[in-house]
Amino acid sequence: MxxxxxxxxxxxxxxxxxxxxxxxxxxxxxxxxxxxxxxxxxxxxxxxxxxxxxxxRSAAERADVRLAAHVRLTQGKLNPAYLYSHTSAARLHGLVFLRDSALIHVSCHSKPCAQRLGTGVRAHFIPVPEHDRLMLHGVPVTSLERTVIDCARILPVEDALVLADQALVLGADRRVMFERLKGMVGYRGVINARQVVELADPRSESVAESRARLLFHQENIPAPVPQWKVMTHLGQRYLDFAWPEEMVAAEFDGMVKYFGDKPTDRALYEERLRERHLMELGWRFVRLTWSDLENPFEVRRRIKAALRPHTASRGGPNRLSPLSEW
Known part of the structure; x- marks a missing residue:
């Protein structure tokens, strides 16, 4: 060498x-x-x-590298023949995917030759109005709103909802998305896109919470309130999902919660302490993991069982509380 x-x-x-x-x-x-x-x-x-x-690198990081390599040949060019769209625009906007793909998506003004686009690039020949275009760090991309719609037209609802939730957090306007969809009647995938925009919620704080919300919807589980605030004697605490009238909460146990910046034993201790304070107020918990989301029937059974009227045994001031029965 x-x-x-x-x-x-x-x-x-x-x-x-x-x-x-x-x-x-x-x-x-x-x-x-x-x-x-x-x-x-x-x-x-x-x-x-x-x-x-x-x-x-991971699959996601390798996909980042492929897109970055493609972008290097586009960056700084005046009036490029295409702009990055769909999942490539989502990646450039900084959105996190449920399932990643290295395929690069561009939307073209005209039909450029395949050789100029390179391998592993999918060209979309659909109109992108000026108000749906922007320059992001010198790179032409679709707006957040248009990116969500385009992704929702080609991805499964679950994958698209994960992106839409994040886009709302970053400032995407749901009203703008509905307005854009009005002008796309008859486009392929527009029905899925409309459903995704309707279900999107910026209160989801992780990919797992977005998936869980969709599961609740698809399994006809009463819609919970995401990030429900509860005041305890130690201050405000937040529940991932809450059914306040039933005093039931669903909490997602993710790896980040227990394997993030804090030592695992410390994170576990703080989480259990938090849960104990909430249980003392009468809250009952259904704890979910990533693997639970692969078994929707079981999740529905557990949550609906928790939501049934919870009858405490009688017997004066020392009777069992709903918490004890749980």
């Missing part, structure tokens, strides 16, 4: 344009040698990365 060429490479992992490597003294022939030895990889025509940037 040519160590001199290795020292000329940028210190970051890329992606780098061929022109940027030329400036650093890495000519076309030199790039060919580096490619042959595996010192660099071609992310797409004219764009290169370090091998570690693709082989040691």
């Amino acid at each position: 040519d160590q001199h060429l290795m020292t000329l490479l940028p210190h970051d992992d890329g992606p780098w344009l061929a022109s940027e490597l030329d400036i650093r003294g890495i000519s076309k022939d030199a790039r060919r040698r580096l490619l042959t030895t595996g010192a660099i990889l071609r992310a797409r025509k004219g764009v290169f990365v370090r091998p570690s940037d693709t082989r040691q």
